[in-house]
Amino acid sequence: MQGTIKKLTDKNFGFITQEGADKDLFFHANELEGVDFTQLQEGDAVTFEVSETPKGPAAVQVKKA
Helix, strand or coil, X not given: CXXXXXXXXXXXXXXXXXXXXXXXXXXXXXXXXXXXXXXXXXXCEEEEEEEEECCEEEXXXXXXX
């Protein structure tokens, strides 16, 4: 799937806006592949998979597009 980084926090997580979806997806720095959390900026295009977690869907295998 593709999306855009909407918000980054200082606690190593952020949120991704998905095209055509109402809710933003949570992601954690542990799920990044090939990029460090400090290299990301809000507005960056990313690709990812969606995983169901106890708190709802989250983005995993997040890569810069």
